[in-house]
Amino acid sequence: MIRVRTTVVRALVVAVLIVPALAPGARAAEDEIRIGSVWGLTGPTAGTSQEGRRGMELAQDLINKKGVLGRKIRVIFEDDKADPAVGVSATEKLITQDKVHAFVGGYGSTVCNAMLGAFQKYTPRPLAVLTGCGATTIEQRFGKEPGYLFVHPWEYYYQTTVRDFLASLSPRPQSVFIAHEDRLYGTSHAKMAEEYLKEAGFKVVAKESFKSGSPDLTALLTRAKSMNPDVFYWIAYGADAVLVTKQGKELNFAPRMYASTVALGTQEYRDAVGTDNAEAMVGVTVWEPISTFPASRAWPDLFPSTRDWVREYTARYKREPHYFAVMGYVALVATAKAIEAAGGTDREKMALALERLDTMSPMGPLRFTPSKFAKNHAFKQMFIFQWQKGEKVLVFPKDVATGALRHPFPAWSPR
Template sequence: MTINLTRRVGLLGIACAALMAPQSAWAQDSIKIGAPLSLSGKFVSYGAAAKRGIEMAVDVYGGKVAGKKIEVLFRDTQSDAQAAVNSFTQLLSQEKVNYLIGPIATPIAMAGVPAWLRAKALWIVPGATTPLLEEKVGKEAMFFHTFPYAYHYHASLAKALREKLGPGKTLAIIYSDDAYGREHLPYAQKYFAAAGFRIVAEELVRAGATDLNPVFAKIRRAKPDVLMGLVQTTDGITLTKQAYVQRLGVPYMIGTAYPQLKQWQDATGEAQEGWIGVTTYIPGLEAAADPKYPALFPATKDWIAAFTNRYNRQPEFVDVGAYVSTMMLLLAIEQAKADDREKVAAEMKKLDVKTMIGRGHFGPADGGTLNQAFADVVVHQRVKNQDAIIFPPEFATTKTLEQAAYPK
């Protein structure tokens, strides 16, 4: 028996349609979220933590949103700018995702900006403190920043220390000659001056310097009430240890992000006593569950218990930030009832939830970002190898500020 050509072509079309149908239906029944993260390289600790937070949020939500499967497409940026460009391009141009979460590290986020500007997916960044990112994309309606910028650190520090120490205090600043120190310096100057501090010394040090005695001699002559070290973690270790050994004698010592880090704490030992730092989350921070969504945003202690049970480790600030950011996105998708970036962005702007790191609500930032959340940074102090929370008031665990310790 023979089959004529017309019938053969018709059968072939039916067969092709049958083969294509499952893949097409599967694609339509899933919502893709791109996650360009440093899963290897020097920023791997950030990327690994963000991956944990994202995965936990998806699981807690139930794996589906707006009736569709949640598909997270993790891509390794390798802590490298060019690899980040490739990851962004692949997710946005090939996978055509409507939503991105990450990266965390500032240089990797900056590397992805040109590719993102061509596609403008809804982009959530739970990291990247540089205001350069704000200058590039802050005014974009699809950009949502869920981590403080560098200037937020200093706004919170200045406010907290003014409340605890009163007016008329003096400040000295040591800053490194790298991008970190030079970027933070003008923000420290601006916000501490606005809070009534008089800056009596500003000393530049070389990144990686091993002998800070010449700088300390100048600080001693200035006799400040407060000393701030605008340096990165390894230099923060050197500064902390040498200030202690040399009995610098400044009553109050401020770092930025490094006093929260285990690396700094393990390296500085008894020299860390009294140091003040800033972060978005720290052990001891306690928030109540969101009254409307307690299963998604439980009380901090309950969320920590669930995280610890899942990963057999304590959460870090990136774990919590990535979880909260992902959960807010999923809520917005659910409320939009569609895989539509414009509608989801509109719902993101309406969100107002209580999370483990404070109020989850987007509003304008001082530097021009349209959609900024979690700008109030937690100010804490190392006291007897623990963290006493100073600011904001709703999370404070102490009313007093301890002076830095020096050897007798």
């Protein structure tokens, strides 16, 4: 009996000695709120993805000045390399190994679609505040799923904005050549663009696909030049925008307008092609640093006015933010505030708190409302910008325009 008691006492002593040694690490993991974030940090989507990452890192640092329910936020970034298979592996690692409490961010509909497909294997499915899912295919497939909240405008907001912009021009362009990357993002957008443009009376002379990240688009651009369209409209990523610009110049392909989507708006694009070559290029945007939204009344420290937020971002990174920077920032702050309101990381309570958000943010009014097929969707506004003398100028809609459109596209030869 004495031996048994002695053994038990020794075991308890050992346990008492071991527990303090293990506890700090265990407590550290328990004391942090882990957020998974998958972006194409290398590859063709790197420029825009790095903008999103910078915005989230800024949000993380500002949130952690006060913490969330006495805990710190830790964002675990993973690089999907713009490859859906890599994105799925990163997603599963974040769920099974890192045991994240939520997903925030992301760029690229092809990867986003694959990531949400991977979510379906898990019960409960992760809560996600998604910045990079713009394809209507995703909206139709996953939009009703509770706990999935979509921040980025859907593609029909893009394409109706492009259609209305082209229709507003005088003289009105007649013909459009559509080029698009060949995965979900480009294919889905191009299909909708063609539909809306034709309905509005524009002649779509061709709709051609190409592989994003291709080293040479000469053949496609040569075919487009031979058709002499009024508008060359391409739907792709940042590296593709650089190649189209450089090779378009080499071929002296000068339609009345070059127009593209969001990747055209990054500082990396302007720096890669040069200010002169970016001149008069037209793109679509959700937000620009010249926006004038006021601070949130509820959380002015984390949701300051656009002007103050841009000043903070620019001071830290020595560059102006792309809209994916502010979108990543807003998405992470919204998630942190939802965790506070929920009193913890319970998925259903967090989702409900996000659905109840109604505040001003540096990106504009933040409120999740239904879209065509999704239960919770935030930003729906889109604008047209143009590069002019190295700066972006809003040219459409007219009520927000900060300058006049330079049209038609100037000749390449003097540049």
